[in-house]
Amino acid sequence: MTNRRLSQAVALLSVLAVGAVEARNVDLSTVPDRDTVQLTIYNSEDITLVRETRKVSFKPGANPLQFSWANTLIDPTSVELRFLTDADKLDVLDTTFPHDKPQMLYWNVQSEIDGEATVEITYFTSGITWSADYVCIANPEETEMGFEGFVRVFNNSGEEYEDAQIRLVVGKINLVEKIAELAKIPVSEVVLLEERKREELKAKAMKKAIAYGARLGGASAPADAAQEARPKEIIKEGLSEYFIYTIEGTETIADGWSKRTRSFEGTTVPFKIQYRYREPEYGPQLVRMYLLANDEESKLGTTPLPDGVVRLFRQTGRDGLSFLVAQPIKYVPIGDKIELNLGPDPEVIFELVKRRVWRDTIWMHIHGADVFRRADQPGVEIEVNSTVAGWDDHTRFAQRVRNYSKKPIDLEVRRTLPGHVVFRSGLDAKNHDYRTVQYTAAVKAGEKTDLVYEILEHQGRNKKQDNVTVEKAAVGR
Amino acid sequence: MRRRTAAMGVVVLAVLAAMPTVASARIKLITLPVRQRVEIQLDNPNATLVEEERVVPLVKGVNQVDFSWANTQIDPNTIVFRVVPRAEGAEGERPEGEAAKPLDVSVLSVSYPPNEAALVWQVAASDSGSARVRISYLLGNLTKSFNYRAVASHDEKTLTLRQYMRLQNLANEEFGSTGLWAGFGPRFLKPIGINETKEMLMEKYESVPVRKTYTCDPQEFGYFDRPKNKLLVPMHYVLKNDEENKLGRAPLQFGKVRIFQDDGHGSTAFLGEDWGKFTPLDDEMRLSVGTAQDVVVRRTIDKNEQKRVAGNLYHREVIVKYEIENFKDKAVTLDVQESLRAIRNEVGGDTGRDAEWELGELTTFEGGPDEEKSDFDRVVFHADLPARGADDKATKIVHKLHLLIKNEW
Secondary structure, three states: OOOOOOEEEEEEEOOOOOOOOOOOOOOOEEOOOEEEEEEEEEOOOOEEEEEEEEEEEEOOEEEEEEEEEEOOOEOHHHOEEEEOOOHHHEEEEEEEOOOOOOOEEEEEEEEOOOEEEEEEEEEEEOOEEEEEEEEEEEOOOOOEEEEEEEEEEEEOOOOOEEEEEEEEEEOOOOOHHHHHHHHOOOHHHHHHOOHHHHHHHHHHHHHHHHHHHHHHOOOOOOOOOOOOOOOOOEEEEEEOOEEEEEEEEEEEEOOOOEEEEEEEEEEEEEOEEEEEEEHHHHOOOOEEEEEEEOOOOOOOOOOOEOOEEEEEEEEOOOOOEEEEEEEEEOOEOOOOEEEEEEEOOOOEEEEEEEEEEEEEEEEEEEOOOOEEEEOOOOOOOOOOOEEEEEEEEEEEEEEEEEEOOOOOEEEEEEEEOOOEEEEEEOOEEEEEEOOEEEEEEEEOOOOEEEEEEEEEEEEEOOOOOOOEEEEEOOOOO | OOOOOOOOEEEEEOOHHHOOOOOOOOOOOEEOOOEEEEEEEOOOOOOOEEEEEEEEEEOOEEEEEEEEOOOOOEOHHHOEEEEOOOOOOOHHHOOOOOOOOOOOEEEEEEEEOOOOOEEEEEEEEOOOEEEEEEEEEEEOOEEEEEEEEEEEOOOOOEEEEEEEEEEEEOOOOOEEEEEEEOOOOOOEEEEEOOOOEEEEEEEEEEEEEOEEEEEEOOOOOOEEEOOOOEEOOEEEEEEEOOHHHOOOOOOEOOEEEEEEEEOOOOOEEEEEEEEEOOEOOOOEEEEEEEEOOOEEEEEEEEEEEEEEEEOOEEEEEEEEEEEEEEOOOOOEEEEEEEEHHHHHHHHHOOOOOOOEEEEOOOOOOOOOOOOOOOOOOEEEEEEEEOOOOOOOOOOEEEEEEEEEEEEEO
C-alpha cells in the first residue's frame, strides 16, 4: 500500500574537507534518520511548516551536509538549519544550491566538536491541508444532540511524514499590514497592488507570521501513542490570533491519504427549535431551525469551531437514523451561536393572505399655482388641472400559520419593507433594523392562527423617510 | 448477462495490532462480516440514507475495519460508524457471534486511501469478541416518488384513492430484505434488486367524498372562444385532505394521479391523469378531469365608467356580466373566479398598484364571495346551475359582478 515516492533526506557526505578533491559523480554519504517531525498546518493558506530533528555526527572542521527533497512541494527558499545542541560550536558557513540539482542544497557546517549533535531543519511545504467537519445526532424528542467534531488531514505533499506531531491552526490573520510593510507602501494602497504581486507578498507575510508562531510553540513531538487503544485527545490552545489544535501523540499519513480524527465530543448538547422566516437568509419559506451555542451552557465552548460541514441526523426512536441536513458553517468563536437550518417542515403551513388594500391621504398638486391640496376629504373640490402627488397605501395581511405537528412551535418572522412604512399590529413586533420588522408568536400543536398586521406605506410627496416604524395598534380582521 | 454489480463490503483485518500504519501490510488475513440488517430511510426529500448493521469480529487492541464500495454513489463524507450498545440484561437475546460480555469499542480514526472508494476505521476493542455496528451513509440513485390511482364511483360522489410509493434502485447495489420507510405511513420489509423498481401500496383511502367542480377563471384558465367571450370551463375532482373527508392521515405527496371511473358495468373507464400537488392537511387536492363543453359561460364587461374625484384621480365602476347555460342533464355548481387586479388592468390599464375595490350592490352571486377561497387579489363565487329542461333547452342564468374600483390614476 505504501507508495513512497519521496526522497527527502539529509546526507552527511564523506568528503573530508571543503577544498579537498571533490568527486563529481561518486559520493559516499551517511543518511541520518528523522528523530522527530512536527507539522503545523494552516487551513487559510496552502502552507505547512515542517520542523524535523535529526542526529548528525560531526567532526572538527568543515562538514558538508546535503539536504534533498525530490518530488515534493517544499519551498527551497524556506529551508533553514539550526543546531539544538552545541549551537555555539557549530556554524553554517555557507549554503549552496547546485544548478544541476534543483531539489537539493548543501550546507557547509563548521564544527568544533567531534561527535553527535541534534539539528533542526524547518521548511514550508504545500500539499498538506486540513478541514473540520461535525456529526450531530439529535435524540428522537429533539431536545438534545450528540455533537462530535472531527478534523481531517489530507497529505498530497509527495512525502510521507512518519510519526509526525500534527498541529492544526484555526483562524485567519489579517496580513494587510505585513504586506504593506514588505511592499514599503501605506496600508491603504495594498488593495491597489497588482493581484499577482499582492499574492506573492501575502505568501511571504504568511510565512513570516508562521515562522514566528512556530517558535512560540516549540515543544518537540511526544512519544508515539499511535497504538494506544483509545481515541486521541486533541489539545486546543489559543496562540496570538490563532487557535491551535494539537493532535495527541503522533500520526503517520501516507502520501495521497487523508486521515480523520475526532476533535471533540459534546455528548448531550441541548438545543432549541425555532421556526423562522428570513427571506434574505433562508429564501421565501418558513424553515425549521436547531439553535445552540458554542458555550458552556450548550456543553461546548472549549474551542472555536473551524469552518466545516455539519451533518445532522436524528434518531428515529426505532434504532435508526434519519438524515436531516448537511450544512456548511463558518468559523464559530467561543460563545457564538450555531444555527442549523433543516428547511421547510411539511407539518407547518405558512401562508400570507392579503386581506384588504386601500388608499388615503391623497394630495393633489394644483398645476400653475404650485399648491397641494388633499383630495380625500369631503366637500373639497379640486381643480381639474391637478395630479396626484402623494398618498398612503394601506395593505392588511394575515400571516396564516397552521401547526399540524404534535408540539407547540415558536415562530420568528422578519420582513424587509422598503420605503417609508408604518407597521401596525397587536403582535409582539419590533424593528430588527431600520427597514426590517421582526415579530414572534407561538402556535400550539394542532392550532391554526392568523397573525394580522397592516402596512402603511407613504408614497409620493407623503414619503419623508426611508424606514419602518413599528406601531402597536389593534388591527381589524 | 448481469453487469458488474456493486461490491460493497466491510472487511476486518486481523493483523492489526502490530501494524504501525494502515499502509504497510502486504499479508493480510481478513474476515468478511455480512449485513445482518438494512434499513433505507426515505424521509428526507433530497437524500436517501442507508443503514446497515453488521457483526464485526474484533481482537483486543486496535483493529482495522475496511469499508469499500465500487460503482455506487456513496457519499464518503456522510458515512457514520456507530457501535450498537447491547441492552442491559439482554444476554439471552444475544445474537449469534456477538461477544458474551459487551465490548468497549471506540473509533480512533478514519483513513482514506488515495483513488479508492474505500475508507479504513481504526477501531479499539477492550477485549476480543464481536461487536454489532451500524454503518450509515447517503446513497445516490436510490430514489422514491409517489403516484396515485383514483377510482371514482359511478355517480362521482366518492372515490377510492390508492397511494403508492415507487422506489427506483439505480444505485448499482442490491439489498436483501430491507426495511423501508418514507417518513410516514407503513414500514415495509422488501428485497430490492439492482435496477429494480418497486411500487408499494402506502395507503388505501375508501369512500373519499369527492366534489366535482366546474370553474371558469379568465386569468388562470383563459377563454374557450375569445371572439365570442366564451370562457374555458375545466372540470376538477376536488379532495379535501382532512379526516372528515376520510383522508387527513398525512400530507399528500406530489405525484401523478391516474383517474378512473366505475362504468356501472363492473369495470372502470380511464378518465385521464393529472399531477397532484403536495397537499398539506386541510388543503384541497384539485385534479383536472378535462373540459366541460356543455357548461357555457359568456363573460362581458357590461359597464366601465370612471368618475373624476379630482384632477387625474378617478373612481371606476365596473360590471362584469356572466351569461351561463348548463346543457347537462343534471344540476351543477359553477365556480366563478376573478383576479381583481386583472379586471382593473383590463378596463383601465396597469397602474402598477394594487386595485382598491369594493363589491357593488348590483352583484348577484348569492352569499357573496367564498371567504375560505377568496382573498383581496382573487375572489371566488359559486353559481348554482339547474339541469337543462325537459325540452332540452338550457336556462340562461345571468350573474353580475359589480365593482367599485377606487382611487386610480
